[in-house]
Amino acid sequence: MLRVDIVKQLGEFSLQASFTSEGRVTGLFGASGAGKTSLINMIAGLLRPDRGIIAIDGETMDDTAAHLHVPAHRRRIGYVFQDARLFPHLDVRQNLDYGRRMNRLADDPAQRKRVVDLLDIGGLLDRRPGQLSGGERQRVAFGRALLSKPRLLLLDEPLGSLDEGRKVEILPYLIRLRDEARIPMVYVSHDVAELRQLATQIVMLRHGRIAAFGGVKVLPGTAP
């Protein structure tokens, strides 16, 4: 369960959002500039709300009234960025292992094998991020986030930087991720079709305010 009730002023832009989502995949929908990335950065702990509360599974992450702010590195939230952000000086294997090492988790070869197989990245382990295609990079980024054993996975337009062909290549992995990994996700997108396929609940943002909240039926239009 994800509970968000925050206010944040970013220069001229004001963001105000309040919702509670029980969904397995919460879709955060809106045009660019609607405040999607700011909101997800606050959930991750990279940005602090001016006022309000963020709680995950009943555990409070931010509560400005109580001066509580759990820093990003202690939230156990996996974050897949639009631009992958793989570490260029580490190979794929070390990138995948990074979250486990930083969280001091025991080595779990079975889990690693499951994730590597799920994302089909077994052949890339010895390569550097610079030697990967955009789609491969994004798949490794999914794996890296998953292997830190997060309690919530944030995906910020993970297909946004890919062309149509690559999107079609990645989407099935995401659906498998949703159905097999059993980690709640927040999926940010401005693409109606993507959200229709993945999300179970939608938060629609417009100009920093929640314009609609509900099932995928609140998404505009029926076009693919």
Add this chain to the structure above:
Amino acid sequence: MFDISPTEWTAIQLSLRVATVATLVATPLGIAVAWLLARRDFWGKAALDALIYLPLVLPPVVTGYLLLLTFGRRGLVGAWLADHLGIVFAFRWTGAALACGVMSFPLLVRPIRLSIEAVDRRLEQAAETLGATPLRVFLTITLPLALPGVLAGMVLGFAKAIGEFGATITFVSNIPGETQTISSAIYSLIQTPHGDTAALRLVVVSVLIALAALVVSEMLARRATQRLHGN
């Protein structure tokens, strides 16, 4: 001509020791300061920035004299260090290392700071979300990615330290075997009758050391860059 005398050897060894110690001690401090200047905003940042660059623009004699006033046997810091920790800088090779370290510090810090500034902060954020504490973000992401700049800073600092003259001779004088580096030995030799040949030998040696430092730095930088970006 190539018969290097014991006094000259001593000066060469001393120069190498002074520059190496100065560089090795200044590097961790330089990395910390470079990180502060590149990544943090704090009260007095402009003043710290200016203070670090001061030795670059002040006459070396002035820096040396200020060191003497501060770290000399009766200096504010020098007296305390001598009484409590038994560390004496005045007229010792350690003082020469201190003078070289201070004089080379701005040259050491600048490339490190630039290379830390060039590290993509979004990678640091990604590391944070993966559970890395600020210190581990620095050690596993920022520092390895800034490594070419760190090496460049170290070589530049070393080169400056080995050639330092003005501040060193002012602070710790020119004592053969204790504080006489290559530079001050050359200075003494060209003022001595028939010292030209010996001076020339030391000139050749300093050129060789400088060239070696450049070659090593080039090699290290190339290897570091390769390591960062895959083959």
